[in-house]
Amino acid sequence: MERGIGLAPAFPRRPEGPLARYRPPELEDAAAAFVSHLTSSGDLVLDLFCRGASFLRPAVRQGRRAVGVGVNPIGLLLAGMELQPPAHPHALSAAFTRLGDQPKGGRPLRRHLVDLYRARCPTCGAAGTAKWFAWDREASYPYAKAVRCPRCDEVQEGPTEEEDIAAARRFDPKGLPYHYALGRVVPLEHPARERAAELVDLYTPRNLTALMDVTLRLEGLEAERPVRTALQGILVETFDRGSSLDPYGEARPRPRTLRLPARFLERNVWFLLEEGLEQALARLPDRPTPLPRAPDLPHLLSNPQPAYVLHPSPAQRVDRVLPPESVALILADPPRPDGVFWALCALWAGWLWDDAAVARAMRPFLRRRRFDWEWHRRALQAALTAASTVLRPDGHLVTLFVEPDRSLVTSVCMAAAGAGYSLIGWGADPQAGCHLTWRWAGRQSKSVDVESLARDLTEAAERLARSCLEERAEPTAPVLLHAAVYAGLAEESHLARAAAVVRREPAEPPSPPPLAFTVQAVEAGTARVSLQEDETTGRLWLPSAREETVEPLADRVEARTLDILLSRPEWTTPDLLWEIYASFTGPLTPDLSLVIACVESYGRFEDGVWRLREEDKPDRRAEELRTLREELKTLGQRLGFRVGEGKGRDIRWREGRRDVYLFILSSTAALGRYLLHGPQIPEGAHPCLVFPGGRAELLARKLRRDPRLARAAAEKGWHFIKFRHLRRLIAEGLDRRLFETMLGLDPIVEREGVQIPLVL
Ligand SMILES: [Zn+2]
Structure with missing residues (x-):
């Protein structure tokens, strides 16, 4: 299976401490995963918009050297507080x-x-x-x-x-x-x-x-x-x-x-x-483990020992702070265009530091009343351009953030593409956020024909949105669909061209600023895709067409989880999740909550590692299915049915020429192939999916999150029966009427919606 860089699967943390109410969720665990997979010991990691410890801490803990730069001294203050709390x-x-x-x-x-x-x-x-x-x-x-x-x-x-x-x-x-x-x-x-x-x-x-x-x-x-x-x-x-x-x-x-x-x-x-x-x-931590702090930047740069430095500087001038081609990984959670917060910081920085340079650096934020997304894109593009000179040729830029406003994805993709980076992998999840990994390519677009650009953006946006939904073949969070379109536009170089619109001579008639121009053209494209929407979750899917032949993503993720657990006896949580996500990148990024449900269904967490559950070993499951199949045949005969097989079902109980019960025996919670793509259910027949109890939570979750499955199950009257319930029915020696009654008496899960938190 092809592996790539996608989402670093981890839940963000709610910020704590001073000004927490202004600060976006922190992505420390995601940053730790990128540091671990994209750098080696002694490498230099740069937090380009430092306003807390969440990127520097995991870097230094893994033996890297880390630099946090930021124009806002209050952000650096918060980082310093978290990195070096008072010892007592x-x-x-x-x-x-x-x-x-x-x-x-x-x-x-x-x-x-x-x-x-x-x-x-x-x-x-x-x-x-x-x-x-x-x-x-x-x-x-x-x-x-x-x-x-x-x-x-x-x-x-x-x-x-x-x-x-x-x-x-x-x-x-x-x-x-x-x-x-x-x-x-x-x-x-x-x-x-x-x-x-x-x-x-x-x-x-x-x-x-x-x-x-x-x-x-x-x-x-x-x-x-x-x-x-x-x-x-x-x-x-x-x-x-x-x-x-x-x-x-x-x-x-x-x-x-x-x-x-x-x-x-x-x-x-x-x-x-x-x-x-x-x-x-x-x-204050109970047992503080202080991280080594270098006295200044020259010390950090001349010494391979892990340490960190906080350096006040606008990101746009990072090329004057660090030597060329010195950084292995840039982590960037871009500041939001939050006029209230920036103005207050300018005020408070002036109060806290009797320092003309600090006050001067913050003054632009004091004066600017409107921070729009076009301003954001330009500032970000300038910062990423400066950062490209300090990045090693084999280095990576990871932009990562959790933000309900979709404009941030748009701005980041345009800024990075416009600064000459090419996207090598990405993933997005409503909870975990959006993570995009870039390499410096020095790609520059020069002349732009605005009309053909608009046409290309519209055409590509429509195609990208459609193919994302086709490939997933399941209801999809709008944030992911949006990211798929803009990431795809970045990969296909359309965004670099769009960002270059600004460099042109004033167009006649004047076109809107690049970001607004792009958004307009993209919206025209995505509007051409007709979508179904789930009213409660807002998830989107294509009403028909090709997806019917593609297995829903949730079922593919489940199968892959089992394969991965089979491939090695023990897995730590970060390694296991990273491995699963490496198989499903970009438009295929699965929901973190679904992946966790798969891991908990097949894995047992003990002594800090995940192992495949004993009962899910393939031999045991195969034997179990064989026995159940024989027992079902025997029971059917005892109840006076004609028992058969075939037509895509494991067991058919028939009366005359009519199917009465159709049994599927499955060791998984895969549903798409039976409920959406399976053979027609004859009128009056009872379709039954028999599955292991250990799959119950996962199966219930799949039915909850995918309204197409829930509707199909209700329309055809599917029974979901656990192995042990079926064994009980076989052992009871029932007659036909009792069998019919008892069949429906086994809820999939005892209490709907109860979630077992994953131990991380
Ligand atoms: Zn009183």
């Missing part, structure tokens, strides 16, 4: 205490900050501290509060009083902290000043005062690098939660715009810091 929890707690002890107006900072939020308990009137105030944006005052009350010994919520409103208004909205906060981000007279002021206005004057006090004192605090980094992480999370962007009384995962909600929360900054500390301590 008490080091972090002690530094936090020292921060709270820093003097402010003759008192400890902690005391000063807590006093900013003094408020009376709305229940008993005792003096307490507000956890938050809820503000009305229009009226511009706090109308509700939650107070930690020492007398009630709990947090009490209620309306504010005159003195709460007076206290909130004591802070000058344009006072010293305001100008300080603004000045750290942009100098006076700078064109981005107005925009920066809008961002600073996302904070109440009280919270801005408190945050600037903490920021200044953290700068002056003596602390080791990992401890300082952890404190900065806590502070940046406090910048986020301490803004006025979170509405009162509704859960919202993350702000979508930079407008204040009509009713917003002003949270107590000191309490936020304390919560941040608590969470940071909880996240």
Whole structure:
């Protein structure tokens, strides 16, 4: 069977820690698989858009050297925090205490900050501290509060009083902290000043005062690098939660715009810091295994020992950071065109680092109000072009991401193709994400005839969409179909041509920007393919035609899983899954959940490895089927049927010339060949599929995920009977009526939809 590079089968992880609500799912296990299969010891691995540890960590753990570059210092901060946490929890707690002890107006900072939020308990009137105030944006005052009350010994919520409103208004909205906060981000007279002021206005004057006090004192605090980094992480999370962007009384995962909600929360900054500390301590590993960190890039490059370096640089300038042809693998999870997040990062980076270079590098993101996909494609193409010069001739670029917005696939494929890469393998799955592996080919398209390009894109998109669905022969997730079209267009060089449209002289009449142009032409092509859609899952398939002769992908994946388990006595989970996916790449990428169901049906996980189940050894299954077949014949005769074989069935129980029961004996959960492509079922006959109990979960899953199978089963009245149920019926000595009744009394699985999680 042909093997290739497809999906690195692994579930993404939900990000944790500071700014988690802005961060896409992390693909650490997928990255680990690519590092393992595409590089060797000592090789250099580059995380081109570093904003966490998930690519660098698996690289260094496998003995590679790793470089993370990024323009956003907050992304690098998060990576540094995860790669090198404080060695001891008490080091972090002690530094936090020292921060709270820093003097402010003759008192400890902690005391000063807590006093900013003094408020009376709305229940008993005792003096307490507000956890938050809820503000009305229009009226511009706090109308509700939650107070930690020492007398009630709990947090009490209620309306504010005159003195709460007076206290909130004591802070000058344009006072010293305001100008300080603004000045750290942009100098006076700078064109981005107005925009920066809008961002600073996302904070109440009280919270801005408190945050600037903490920021200044953290700068002056003596602390080791990992401890300082952890404190900065806590502070940046406090910048986020301490803004006025979170509405009162509704859960919202993350702000979508930079407008204040009509009713917003002003949270107590000191309490936020304390919560941040608590969470940071909880996240510290029990037994930290620190990864070697090189002091700087020259050290890393001149020494073959595994280590990592974080290097602030825009990806577009990575060719000035690393030597030519030095990198074996580039991992790229491209930043999203997320204007809210980038603007906030520009603001917070200015606050956290008193560094003109940092502020300057982030300023473009402050000023840009709209981040559209065409902008994204161009920026990404520039980055990938720069990266191509540092890639070894035998090196790989892997773009990998999980993103509900399909435009990211479009942008990535166009950018990579436009930068001169050729696609050598890919896979996509709604859960695991989209993984595309590229080699540098230096392919450049020059002159582009826009009209013939549009025609080619439309024609190819239609053909690619149709052939993807024909090859799979089963309902397919829209994300996979979309990826199949764009990956196919990249492979056939259409996207490189499309990306080159921009280099042309202005067309007459002007054509839309390359990405919009491409999307239009592709949509015209895919719209020509008539599709069936499953309303609940959104999966798509071709209504008829060639797929009827092709076995559904799910059945092929099941058969391949058995072959692979037979080919070697023991498999680790990553090796087994990688091997299965190497047989089904690109348009054939199977669902990860289906593959896992196949593995669990045939495999037993013990002592860290998968083995084929004893009962699934081919000899045992063959013997079992032989016995059952004989017993079925005997039973049929005892019940007074004429027993026969043939016509695509293992056993036929007949009465006169009429088929009454038609039995298929199968050791697998393959369904397509019987339910979709099998011979006609005569009127009045009962088709029965007899299968091992160990296949039940898999079989039920197949019926659930493929509405064509479910419909065929219902229309023809298929019975699904487990081996052991049939043996019970044979042993009972039933008459015909009882046999008919008992046949239907065996549900495929006891509880539908129960999933056994795979041990990874
Ligand atoms: Zn009280």
